[in-house]
Amino acid sequence: MSSSSPVLLWFRKDLRLDDNMALLKAVKSGRPIIPLYIVTDERSPYAPLGAAQRWWLHHSLQGLDHALRKKGSRLVLCGGDPASILTGLAEETGADVIAATALPDPRAAAADESLAEALLEKQVAFHRFDGLLLHDPQTLRTGSGGGFRVYTPFWRALNQQAPPSPPRPAPEKLTAPTVWPEGEDLSSFGLLPTMPNWAHGFESQWVPGETGALARLHRFVEGALKGYATQRDLPGVDGTSGLSPHLALGEISPRRIWAAVEERQQAERNGPDGEDIARYLKELVWREFSYHLLHHFPDLPTRNWTSSFDSFAWQDDPQGLEAWKRGLTGYPIVDAGMRQLWQHGWMHNRVRMIVASFLIKDLLIDWRAGEEWFRDTLVDADPASNAASWQWVAGSGADASPFFRIFNPVLQGEKFDPDGAYIRAFVPELAGLPNRLIHRPFEASLAELRAAGISPGKSYPHPIVDHRMARDRALAALARLKGESGEPIKKARPH
DNA sequence: TGAAATGTTGGGGCG
DNA sequence: ACGCCCCAACATTTC
Numbered sequence: 001m002s003s004s005s006p007v008l009l010w011f012r013k014d015l016r017l018d019d020n021m022a023l024l025k026a027v028k029s030g031r032p033i034i035p036l037y038i039v040t041d042e043r044s045p046y047a048p049l050g051a052a053q054r055w056w057l058h059h060s061l062q063g064l065d066h067a068l069r070k071k072g073s074r075l076v077l078c079g080g081d082p083a084s085i086l087t088g089l090a091e092e093t094g095a096d097v098i099a100a101t102a103l104p105d106p107r108a109a110a111a112d113e114s115l116a117e118a119l120l121e122k123q124v125a126f127h128r129f130d131g132l133l134l135h136d137p138q139t140l141r142t143g144s145g146g147g148f149r150v151y152t153p154f155w156r157a158l159n160q161q162a163p164p165s166p167p168r169p170a171p172e173k174l175t176a177p178t179v180w181p182e183g184e185d186l187s188s189f190g191l192l193p194t195m196p197n198w199a200h201g202f203e204s205q206w207v208p209g210e211t212g213a214l215a216r217l218h219r220f221v222e223g224a225l226k227g228y229a230t231q232r233d234l235p236g237v238d239g240t241s242g243l244s245p246h247l248a249l250g251e252i253s254p255r256r257i258w259a260a261v262e263e264r265q266q267a268e269r270n271g272p273d274g275e276d277i278a279r280y281l282k283e284l285v286w287r288e289f290s291y292h293l294l295h296h297f298p299d300l301p302t303r304n305w306t307s308s309f310d311s312f313a314w315q316d317d318p319q320g321l322e323a324w325k326r327g328l329t330g331y332p333i334v335d336a337g338m339r340q341l342w343q344h345g346w347m348h349n350r351v352r353m354i355v356a357s358f359l360i361k362d363l364l365i366d367w368r369a370g371e372e373w374f375r376d377t378l379v380d381a382d383p384a385s386n387a388a389s390w391q392w393v394a395g396s397g398a399d400a401s402p403f404f405r406i407f408n409p410v411l412q413g414e415k416f417d418p419d420g421a422y423i424r425a426f427v428p429e430l431a432g433l434p435n436r437l438i439h440r441p442f443e444a445s446l447a448e449l450r451a452a453g454i455s456p457g458k459s460y461p462h463p464i465v466d467h468r469m470a471r472d473r474a475l476a477a478l479a480r481l482k483g484e485s486g487e488p489i490k491k492a493r494p495h
Numbered sequence: 496t497g498a499a500a501t502g503t504t505g506g507g508g509c510g
Numbered sequence: 511a512c513g514c515c516c517c518a519a520c521a522t523t524t525c
Binding site for chain 3: 478
């Protein structure tokens with residue numbers, strides 16, 4: 001009750017000071033603020049982060065602590081169950097208010113809801129504020145009041161809304177409490193990999209934390225945004241924003257990104273054109289759409305959005321799955337993608353579609369195996385985008401690519417990486433092949449392989465499946481699924 | 496935010 | 511000159 005009792009500011013997936021309404025409200029209350037992060041354990045209802053994202057989290061928390069110290073505060077770290085930690089801290093510090101940014105993942109939101117009830121019994125209020133999405137999924141509805149099932153109408157409806165509220169700058173200063181609760185040491189959480197440190201390749205690619213996020217936004221808006229519409233699909237080109245891992249942990253707000261992009265549109269004649277801007281904002285809104293789907297269907301990460309896929313005859317193929325994970329399928333574009341994922345914790349979007357199509361359709365492995373691997377290895381793993389995108393490729397998702405759209409890994413490689421730059425970067429053993437063969441090494445003659453320094457099957461594997469056969473097999477599996485569900489195979493055409 | 500199979504068209508070679 | 515065939519290029523259909 002006392003106006004000098006502190007506010008617990010609980011950071012979760014909003015590891016930023018910029019455009020953070022929970023923080024601003026806490027500052028506005030005039031009370032001392034205790035910024036807090038809780039590293040939850042495996043059994044937490046708040047989904048634990050994968051290994052790659054834990055690496056990111058470590059650095060992001062360091063950055064957040066650093067930024068808070070510049071404003072006269074610091075970050076308190078705790079490990080364990082949020083309910084007991086928060087009640088304990090409230091009692092210890094006399095705080096009767098907890099402020100946080102609302103989590104748009106419905107399972108986490110439900111956990112928040114029961115937490116709020118438990119806290120209320122202890123006379124502690126748990127206030128949550130929007131900030132992880134551009135629009136509240138509740139307010140975006142179709143004409144008949146349901147959730148959108150198709151992207152384009154969703155995009156139109158979103159654009160007919162009032163524009164996202166403008167981002168709010170970080171506060172100048174945070175009032176420190178008279179006594180700091182004792183926290184734990186960042187190193188005690190073991191977020192960084194050891195033995196081996198498989199994340200050493202991450203460091204050349206990323207600057208985790210809010211400072212890195214804002215720098216990346218600036219770099220993108222001034223750079224690759226111009227030409228984005230044509231360059232974004234080329235994995236050998238640095239043509240995307242690279243903001244996804246920052247967004248995933250809330251180091252930057254989508255409203256901040258939206259505002260920066262819109263501002264750039266009006267800035268300069270020789271800048272990005274309307275097409276570039278629209279293409280990028282549509283990508284940002286795909287993230288929004290994924291959360292919208294997750295909101296209306298919380299089982300999205302584990303269950304087919306289209307239930308007719310429930311009886312699909314997935315193959316149990318541990319060897320195929322392993323070859324896919326390791327980037328040893330014998331298809332250069334697939335292997336390059338999987339190795340980029342392992343080295344950098346990230347994969348170009350075009351290649352994500354290709355490797356996902358390969359796992360699901362060429363190997364007939366359940367999309368959930370791919371979703372799980374991505375969740376553990378991507379620094380940008382996001383519960384909504386990851387699930388929605390895997391289901392999109394599988395054909396079981398909303399507004400999905402039909403199952404019969406099967407990517408040909410050779411043609412995709414030749415179309416989007418015509419000079420083989422992407423392959424040479426991540427599959428160096430193929431670097432000596434001429435462009436004509438770099439996406440189809442299995443068609444090279446022995447002399448050509450020798451000239452490139454490749455011993456077939458040893459320095460690079462033979463294809464683990466024949467794509468043409470795999471395609472036919474996938475279509476047959478789809479036909480069986482349709483046969484089961486009683487859907488007419490084909491309608492006779494009147495003469 | 497495909498690919499492959501199938502169908503159609505049109506120019507050129509040639510009897 | 512003409513019809514026929516071949517086939518590449520493009521369009522449409524199907525999965």
